[in-house]
Amino acid sequence: MPRTPSLLLPIALLIAGTAQADSAVPASTLAYTQLADPAREAEAKALMETVRCLVCQGQSIADSDADMAGEMRALVRQRIAAGERPAQVRAWLIERYGDYVTYDPPLSWVTAPLWIAPLLLLGLGALLARRLFKRRAT
Incomplete structure (x- = not known):
């Protein structure tokens, strides 16, 4: 039986690792869908511009394509749609993720x-x- 070169095993492991890096969970509906009320969507969008993506760290959640940023956008839109003010949502995000989530830490x-x-x-x-x-x- 022919012996496989020792180089193929690390390459196969790298390929398998990158295939597992993608999230299998589908994105939330509000991650990429705007709110029906334009005023509420504007509030949500303005807030999302000021919240840091915890994965990318250099982008806001409005600009990031990371799965976590999509989930955070969905959370912001859900809470704004439920009637919360942007300041309340921002305080909740800081409480949940820490001061690092904001570009303007206190x-x-x-x-x-x-x-x-x-x-x-x-x-x-x-x-x-x-x-x-x-x-x-x-």
């Missing part, structure tokens, strides 16, 4: 470095530029 002990670091880096850059220009002037 100031707290955990997020303080995110707010303070840009100011410190700007001050450090200004200090370095000042010293550099002083040396050249003399």
Whole structure:
């Protein structure tokens, strides 16, 4: 019986792994379907633009094609359609997924470095530029 090259096994495992990465669960109906009321859909869309996709991390759930982003869009639309205000839905999402889900995290002990670091880096850059220009002037 011919022996298979040892290279085929890792390739087969890679192919099998990527085939398992897709979700077998069908997308929620509201993940890609707009609400019938244009005003409510506008509220939902505006909120979805401010919520971060937890899978992509660089995109909002409105822009992401990830399965989780679709589920989050469906949750937002369901809650808006049920009469909740966008601020309530946003608070619920933050409670459920944490402050990271929002592009504008509130100031707290955990997020303080995110707010303070840009100011410190700007001050450090200004200090370095000042010293550099002083040396050249003399």
